[in-house]
Amino acid sequence: MSIKTVAIIGCGIGRSHIVEGYLPHPEKFNVVALCDLNEERLKEVGDEFGIEKRTTSFADVLADESIDIVDICTPPGIHLEQVLAALASGKHVICEKPLTGSLAGVDQIMEAEKAAKGVLMPIFQYRYGDGVEKAKRIIEAGIAGKAYMGSVETFWLRTSEYYSVPWRGKWATELGGVLVTHALHLHDMLLHLMGPASRVFGRVATRVNDIEVEDCASASLLMESGAFASLSCTLGSQEQISRLRLHFENVTFESNHEPYSPGKDPWKIIAANDDVQAKIDAVIGDWQPVAPRFTTQMEHFHAYLSGKGPLPVTTRDARRALELVTAIYQSSDSGSEVVLPVGPDSPKYADWRARTK
Numbered sequence: 001m002s003i004k005t006v007a008i009i010g011c012g013i014g015r016s017h018i019v020e021g022y023l024p025h026p027e028k029f030n031v032v033a034l035c036d037l038n039e040e041r042l043k044e045v046g047d048e049f050g051i052e053k054r055t056t057s058f059a060d061v062l063a064d065e066s067i068d069i070v071d072i073c074t075p076p077g078i079h080l081e082q083v084l085a086a087l088a089s090g091k092h093v094i095c096e097k098p099l100t101g102s103l104a105g106v107d108q109i110m111e112a113e114k115a116a117k118g119v120l121m122p123i124f125q126y127r128y129g130d131g132v133e134k135a136k137r138i139i140e141a142g143i144a145g146k147a148y149m150g151s152v153e154t155f156w157l158r159t160s161e162y163y164s165v166p167w168r169g170k171w172a173t174e175l176g177g178v179l180v181t182h183a184l185h186l187h188d189m190l191l192h193l194m195g196p197a198s199r200v201f202g203r204v205a206t207r208v209n210d211i212e213v214e215d216c217a218s219a220s221l222l223m224e225s226g227a228f229a230s231l232s233c234t235l236g237s238q239e240q241i242s243r244l245r246l247h248f249e250n251v252t253f254e255s256n257h258e259p260y261s262p263g264k265d266p267w268k269i270i271a272a273n274d275d276v277q278a279k280i281d282a283v284i285g286d287w288q289p290v291a292p293r294f295t296t297q298m299e300h301f302h303a304y305l306s307g308k309g310p311l312p313v314t315t316r317d318a319r320r321a322l323e324l325v326t327a328i329y330q331s332s333d334s335g336s337e338v339v340l341p342v343g344p345d346s347p348k349y350a351d352w353r354a355r356t357k
């Protein structure tokens with residue numbers, strides 16, 4: 001098993017990638033370079049972790065043959081150009097959410113991946129943790145049965161201080177609001193556990209902060225399975241919680257309510273009867289604890305690079321979550337239901353920010 005060398009681009013959440021994603025796996029990863037336009041941040045994070053190579057030039061990182069993985073943690077508005085450049089340079093690429101700001105952009109990335117030497121893994125770290133992974137195993141084992149109803153709540157708090165960072169709150173640089181930056185994780189968890197959506201009705205509004213992008217959203221989904229799901233998101237909740245509650249024929253699942261780690265135990269896993277409970281016990285009886293969030297996502301990425309497992313999150317996964325965003329914006333603008341898939345004929349395919357009113 002070889003150690004992969006990593007360059008972190010953007011030292012905000014990039015610092016958490018180091019702490020949670022790479023340092024717990026010293027035999028798998030070595031963070032050898034930092035890139036940030038902010039020299040103070042470069043010094044602070046470089047000194048903290050003893051990372052010697054520090055640069056303000058993304059091009060320098062791409063030209064450095066000693067780097068295997070470029071981990072993009074910059075503001076959303078520059079993900080597309082950085083991902084395309086990093087793939088073209090032959091590196092493996094990790095990119096924070098949102099991967100980019102349109103389905104056209106995602107499709108461009110998918111085209112670039114076909115010719116790339118390296119592989120791209122978008123970040124969806126909320127998929128990892130004991131609770132969510134047990135639920136996934138039970139559902140995949142066919143124990144849960146018919147899906148009835150999902151309820152997904154992203155009730156977080158963001159104040160004007162959060163929006164003092166210049167790229168936040170603006171269509172040009174954040175690319176969206178609560179749907180794109182915050183609730184995307186929980187919505188990805190829903191799709192991960194309950195499968196794809198087929199029809200979407202949505203509403204968005206800006207009611208909490210003095211910003212351009214939405215900070216409240218509500219959507220009603222018909223899933224391909226026939227189940228319904230309702231999504232509720234606000235950045236004005238005085239108690240922050242994230243919550244998924246999923247009702248299937250044989251099992252009801254409810255996540256813990258930790259806003260930024262709802263994948264961790266404890267989850268409520270409520271069986272319809274003793275027979276179902278026995279089946280659940282049979283598939284999770286040997287459960288080995290898994291670390292939540294980046295720790296496990298990065299571990300699986302290394303396994304993939306070593307030929308020992310599937311790519312844990314794919315561009316197709318990112319597309320599915322961003323297709324839902326696109327559909328909610330389109331529905332909110334038009335006042336009509338949107339039928340998935342969203343393709344090039346959609347008014348929001350090229351740019352979901354385009355407003356019709």
Ligand SMILES: NC(=O)c1ccc[n+]([C@@H]2O[C@H](COP(=O)([O-])OP(=O)(O)OC[C@H]3O[C@@H](n4cnc5c(N)ncnc54)[C@H](O)[C@@H]3O)[C@@H](O)[C@H]2O)c1
Pocket residue numbers: 009010011012013014035036037038041056058073074075076078096097098123125165181
């Ligand atoms: N997965 C999660 O839970 C999670 C949490 C927070 C943020 N994010 C995402 O991570 C990204 C960054 O968010 P953040 O909160 O860390 O923002 P931030 O503003 O704190 O940090 C971004 C850093 O990128 C640097 N930067 C900007 N342009 C650059 C460039 N061209 N080259 C190199 N560095 C550049 C900035 O100087 C800044 O230090 C966003 O896409 C955000 O949505 C994800």
